[in-house]
Amino acid sequence: MGNKYSRGIVVLLVVIFSACKETPKNKVPLVKVEIAAVEEPEDVYEFGYNLNDFVVKRDTVRSGDSFGEILERNKVSYPEIFNIAETAKATFDIRRIQLGKPYTLLCSKDSLETPKCFIYQPNLEEYVVIDFNDSIQAYTKKKPITYVEKTATGVINSSISETLLDKGLSPRLAYKLADEIYAWTIDFRRLQKGDRFKVIYTDKYIDDTIYTGIHDIKAAYFEHNKEPFYAFQFETDAEKGIVDYFNEDAKNLRRAFLKAPVQFSRISSRYNLKRRIAVYGFKVRPHKGTDFAAPIGTPIMATSNGTVTKSERRGGNGNYVKIRHNATYETQYLHMSKRNVKVGQFVKQGDVIGWVGMTGNTGGPHVCYRFWVNGKQVDPFKQKLPEAKPISDSLKVEYLDFIKPIKAQLDGIQFEAKPEDFEEPQGETIEPNENLIS
Ligand SMILES: [Zn+2]
Numbered sequence: 245m246g247n248k249y250s251r252g253i254v255v256l257l258v259v260i261f262s263a264c265k266e267t268p269k270n271k272v273p274l275v276k277v278e279i280a281a282v283e284e285p286e287d288v289y290e291f292g293y294n295l296n297d298f299v300v301k302r303d304t305v306r307s308g309d310s311f312g313e314i315l316e317r318n319k320v321s322y323p324e325i326f327n328i329a330e331t332a333k334a335t336f337d338i339r340r341i342q343l344g345k346p347y348t349l350l351c352s353k354d355s356l357e358t359p360k361c362f363i364y365q366p367n368l369e370e371y372v373v374i375d376f377n378d379s380i381q382a383y384t385k386k387k388p389i390t391y392v393e394k395t396a397t398g399v400i401n402s403s404i405s406e407t408l409l410d411k412g413l414s415p416r417l418a419y420k421l422a423d424e425i426y427a428w429t430i431d432f433r434r435l436q437k438g439d440r441f442k443v444i445y446t447d448k449y450i451d452d453t454i455y456t457g458i459h460d461i462k463a464a465y466f467e468h469n470k471e472p473f474y475a476f477q478f479e480t481d482a483e484k485g486i487v488d489y490f491n492e493d494a495k496n497l498r499r500a501f502l503k504a505p506v507q508f509s510r511i512s513s514r515y516n517l518k519r520r521i522a523v524y525g526f527k528v529r530p531h532k533g534t535d536f537a538a539p540i541g542t543p544i545m546a547t548s549n550g551t552v553t554k555s556e557r558r559g560g561n562g563n564y565v566k567i568r569h570n571a572t573y574e575t576q577y578l579h580m581s582k583r584n585v586k587v588g589q590f591v592k593q594g595d596v597i598g599w600v601g602m603t604g605n606t607g608g609p610h611v612c613y614r615f616w617v618n619g620k621q622v623d624p625f626k627q628k629l630p631e632a633k634p635i636s637d638s639l640k641v642e643y644l645d646f647i648k649p650i651k652a653q654l655d656g657i658q659f660e661a662k663p664e665d666f667e668e669p670q671g672e673t674i675e676p677n678e679n680l681i682s
Contacts, residue, residue, distance in 0.1 A: 291348070291363050291371055292385070298350035299357050305345050311338035311362070318349060318359045328374060332382035336364075336372045368450050391446040391459055397659050400439040404432060416458045417443065423507070425461060425475045425489045428499045430468050441466045442657045444650065463650045464489075474654070476647045480639060486549075486592065488632065492651060494640045498632040500569070501624070502547040502593060504536055505577055505613050506600065512537035512610055515623035532621040533578070533612040540609045542600040544577050546591040547613075555583050562604025565597050574619075578612040579604050593632075 288295045301318070312325045320328075329338045341347070341364055350361040360377040369389065375381045396417065398407040404418045421441065422432040441464060448459035464475045475489040475497055489497045504511075513519075513535035546567055553574070554566035563580035581601025585591060602609050615624035635643055 291373060293350060293361070295350070297353070298360065299353055301349040301351060301357075303347060303349075305341050305343050305347060307343060309341070309343070311341055314347070314349075315359060315362070318351070319356070320359055324376075328376050328380055331380040332374045335382035335384065336374065338374075340366075342366070368454060368456060387451045387454075390449045390452055392449060393444065393446050393462070395442065395444050395657050397442045397657060398440060399659065400435050400441075401437060404435060404441075414458050417445065417461070420445075420458065420461050421464060421466065425464055425497060426466060426473065427503070429473055429497055430466060436469055439466070439468050440659055442654055442659070444654060444657075463647075463654050465654050474651065476643075476650055478635075478643055478646060480633070480635060484590070484592070490635060490643065490647075492647070494635045494643050496632040496634055498593070500548050500593075500630045500632045501573075501575075502545060505544050505547050505575075505611055506536050506538045506542050507545075510537050511535065512608075515625070533576075533614045534624060535610045535612050537608065537610040538600045540581055540600055540602065543596040544580060544598045544600060544611050546593060546595045546597050547575055548573065548593050550575075550591060552585045552587050552589045552591060552597070555585055555587050557603065560605035562606070563598065563601060564604070567591060567597070572618055574616040576614040576616075578614070579606045579610065 285296055303314075305314075311329060312322075315325045315328070316322065332338060346365045348363040348365075349359045350363070351357040351359050360375070362374045362376075364372045364374075366372065368387075370384060370386055372384050373382065396411065396413055398404070398411055398413070400407050404422065405415055408415055408418055418432075421443070422430075426432070443464045444462045446459045446462065448456045450456055460477065461475075462477055466473045466475070474492045476491075477487060477489055479485075479487045491497060511534060513531055513533075515532060515534050517530040517532070519529055519531045544565075548567075548569045550567040550569035550573075552565060553568045554564065554576070557563045561578045563583050564576060564578040565580070565583055565585055566574060566576040568574050577598065579601055580598035580603060583598040585595075585597045591597060600609050600611050606612075613624070615622055615627070617627065
């Protein structure tokens with residue numbers, strides 16, 4: 245709790261000698277000792293200030309509020325506000341304060357309660373300080389972030405979500421296991437009763453106190469149909485920030501392509517060369533894409549690493565993006581409401597390249613996903629998709645070394661024994677009624 249210092253408890257020893265006039269000289273005077281504990285207010289440090297030195301006013305930016313408005317309401321003169329804003333400008337443009345974000349005013353402790361400092365929190369991790377107590381100073385600071393490593397185990401009874409819920413674990417663990425780590429290895433909709441897992445993961449805390457959820461999974465072990473599946477997180481390219489999960493033999497768990505460019509979507513129209521459409525008088529209009537229906541604004545992800553070759557709005561395609569992945573593969577994503585990438589940009593699998601929309605020729609919000617192999621459009625679902633980049637031979641030695649202690653740690657984690665895991669004692673079962681006299 246780095247920010248809290250206690251001045252402690254001031255212990256007063258009150259020693260009262262009895263003032264009895266008639267105390268005989270040979271008698272020890274009566275001594276009464278009283279211990280009283282007086283607690284002083286605890287120092288509370290936040291944003292680098294001792295909040296006890298101020299009258300602290302906390303609020304959130306309301307509709308119609310501006311920096312000037314807030315200070316004016318708190319009796320700061322207009323020329324002074326102007327002066328503060330001008331000086332702070334180099335660090336923080338006061339026009340950037342947003343509706344609903346929290347701010348704190350530190351005011352003098354006298355009856356005037358004059359504001360001395362304005363602190364704005366654009367997000368949980370950062371805060372902007374505009375201090376105008378003496379000279380005007382403005383700066384942005386980050387709250388300290390800590391990662392705490394934890395482990396968890398679970399046995400599947402019906403679904404992974406239920407298992408996590410039962411154990412008070414975050415549903416994000418399920419998402420990460422199902423969609424990030426084991427998406428290509430285990431079908432999480434077909435888990436078996438008795439399938440079980442162990443994970444080593446990190447929780448993220450801001451300021452040691454604000455829990456912001458699961459940060460990452462370091463390693464996992466999933467037993468599906470009695471088959472073990474190990475996964476270890478390993479960075480293969482520090483420059484591009486490429487982190488993958490590999491098994492105990494350094495095999496990449498990921499495929500080179502995601503199954504779909506959007507999450508939680510449904511396929512509304514498959515690749516079909518013989519599709520007939522009524523609007524064209526039942527003429528054959530081949531559909532060389534796969535349509536994924538999803539609400540407007542759903543993020544569209546690059547299904548594989550690659551370089552953006554097209555990002556524009558044109559005709560029936562509407563807003564679309566095309567990516568070249570290597571000499572063989574290209575993908576394209578149509579009808580976006582908005583694009584998020586530029587031509588020439590390198591994107592990683594899972595990066596958001598735009599959002600679902602209805603631009604171009606489309607009857608409803610969806611993304612039309614097109615897939616090329618050697619310049620020919622094909623059905624991505626009929627392709628045997630390549631494995632993601634394997635670990636290079638030189639890195640493999642390093643990897644196997646790296647995972648050794650982690651695997652030992654993972655193997656050392658015991659599954660929690662549940663009551664139903666214990667077998668009934670054999671041969672001692674007494675049938676009801678047997679010993680009963682009726
Ligand atoms: Zn389509």
